[in-house]
Amino acid sequence: MSPKYTKALLAFVILLIVTIPFGLEYYTSQPSFCGSCHIMKKYYATWEKSKHRNIACVECHYAPGQQHTLTAKFKGLSQLFSYLATSGTEVRKKTRIDDSSCSTSNCHPLDEKFNSKKIKFTDKVSYVHKTHFDKTIEGQKLHCSTCHQHRSSSTHFEVPQENCFLCHFKNTGFNEGRGKCVLCHEMTDKPLQKQFENGGGPAGVKPITHKSLKEAGVLCTSCHIELIRGNGDIKEENCLDCHEAGEDLAKAQDKKLMHSAHVAKGEIDCHNCHTPIVHKETEDILEIVRSQCALCHPDHHLYQKALLTGEAVEGVASTPGLMSRVKTNCLACHTKEDTDKKGQKILRGSPEACVACHTKEHNKMLAEWKTTIAKELNFAKESEAKAAQMIARSKGKKQGDEIAEANKALAKGRHFLQIIEYGHGVHNRKYSIMLIDEALNNFDEIIDNFEDE
Template identity: 50%
Template sequence: MHRIILIILVLVIVVVTGVITAEYYTAQPQFCGSCHIMKPYYDSWVKDKHNEKNVTCVDCHYPPGEKHALKSKFKGLGQLFTYLGTGTNVVRTPAKVSDLSCTTSACHPKEKFMDKKFQYTEKIPYVHNTHADKTIEGQALHCDTCHQHVRTEKHFEVPRMACYLCHFKEAKFNEGRAKCSLCHEIPVKPLQKLEEGAEPSQKTITHKTLEESKVSCESCHYQIIQGKGSIKKEGCFNCHEYSAEMLKKAEDKKSMHQEHVAAQNARCFDCHMPIEHREAEFMEVARKNCSACHPDHHAQQKMLIAGTGGKGTEQDYPIRHFNVKVNCFACHTLDDYDLKGVQVMKGNPDNCAACHTEDEKKLVKKWKEDVFDILEETREIEQEALKAIEEARGKVPDSRIQKALAMVAEGKENIKIVMAGGGVHNKKYSALLLDIAMEKFDDAMAELE
């Protein structure tokens, strides 16, 4: 009996010693690096400062108190079985690092690090708290939101592309979170030297003087921000099954950030296209961005074709072409030049006959003439209304003057649509808008009587 008890005791000691030894061995970075799919990550850790300070894999990848628990061992076994079952040779799912692992008293305690000023680069300072308090809707920033494994040679880093995405996406140039001075000091070096004999009134031009004079940074630096950080919806299906519902859900910014950023299930560029912040050919970038100088270009033409946007209308009056989805290229096929010599595609009346009859060619000219005649009449009544308002100042209450001005403003809006959009895009709707404009002008004059 004593022999059996002794044997059991020895076996227990052997098993416990084996478990302790195995637990210790499997918690060592060298064990992680022995798996070939983990080799690149191990090699980058060896060169990292965390290795120098003896911070091991389990110190970061498992929260405090969990690294020796069975749960952590099952996680490791899960990775092993995934590898054995699929034969994959890369890590498909990025590792999650709990904030608790980073902010322990032995590492980066919040009370010491959140308000401390760091140098991201030689010229760019960084304070954690200023970023933690300015999250985008749905986000909850974690340490590994910014500190990511991006390149094989570095275990993790803060990639500049991540900074650019948050600072520039849907932000106005040099405003708010995209303000240049948040990261850059305004240079004081002169941009040009004054010529000898220059007048005393001439001033040396520096970035500082330009800022004080409220000269837009876009004037010279428009090209340094390229890209919109758009969503790659096709990227959803690298992780999820395809569905129309998934595509629609991808437009819900709050939900997407909650499920991916806050829950640490994806990295920024799994979903977003990058935004670049670098020098580029300065004229071409501005020249090719039509909307920079022509915001909402051709909006009035679209309004006329769709029969929408006018003041005082009770319903939409689309042209028949709109209902069958005829677009600009159906009519605008002539290579021509505008008054400034800029090449444009002009409307070709011959295209009317291709769909309709030969007689339709003549209609375009007639529509233009008819709308022009109504427009001239409308502009004359507009001038009468404006004259009446000026003559009424000081003679009638200001409230009535303001009411008359509001009526005139609505009439002007209709004129603007017809003039900018070209009445030919929808003659009937153009005539209706001008009729309403004339009524507005008449009502304005009646208000002053």
């Protein structure tokens, strides 16, 4: 081989050595190369249909200036190993898009125009970026990908409304704080009554509008309580997809830690942890109210619970119900199907429930307890009436502070009797008798102090 030929061959080899890496990098940087991977085909397909189809994958998936670094090369190798190691069609780990990839001067620079621009999110809702940058949940740091996510096979990425609902309605009262309707919806002057449509309606009569209802102090829940359903609870079982049970799981309710470790770092989506909150109309607007007793009866069965728990009150020691130790609840005793005075179906307590757990002799226990408590309650009410009568007679004869103290003692005793009467003392016989005794102590003290007046 001639020296000239050797030099030419050597030059060609050197050229190949120099150009092949650049050629490989160019080839592997093309979207078509990304789409050739079996786990990327559906993502590539949605990219081709998206507004970003003229922007190469590496322009977004690597931060500006990162594409040619060792970090990027190792990241590419890890993706190659994932490709070779799996025969599935899913990407195992969520991709993380750096905010700087979105906010370059050629894309969406974070200037005042971008921050304050009103974007039409839905037909009724506009969106402003700056508002959301300024107000975040404890521990969170919002990223572009916090809201803009790949969620379905039909779009490359989108802003799921479920994410909006979770942030706005989680741990907020209806139409309060970040859940206020006017943050997203415009308060209109459109008449709500049919007769006022198209400028009609009785002369001199003002139509009812959302604005007039707000001015009158009418609660939004009067008409829209069904629009928000769910509470966004943590699905702790999902933690086990990444963590082991034990110490890690015990931290699941630490909101600041969870948000900083997962949301701020862009590792997972909100609904990997939270159950969804639904915000939309439903045809049956009454069922949600009918099925949630506490909406109309916020203190329903409060006295029954007070008796069963038997918490310590002034003058009475803590005395939980006999069956609280084995965590017996209402359904253990209320087994008899019946109807109330309004014809509504209810479950009543029955002696048969006592027998089912205990012995046949317990069949009479419920009736005996009812009789005993009723007798004691009637006796206490006689003392209550006498104490109230004496206070009334002493007006003008006793000092004002003495009468005030007596009324305070009377109210305390009456409250104890109300717990027993309205909560049904059989729920905790021993505690009921103790409450009656303390009520009698209050009434007797009033009678002794005011008897001579």
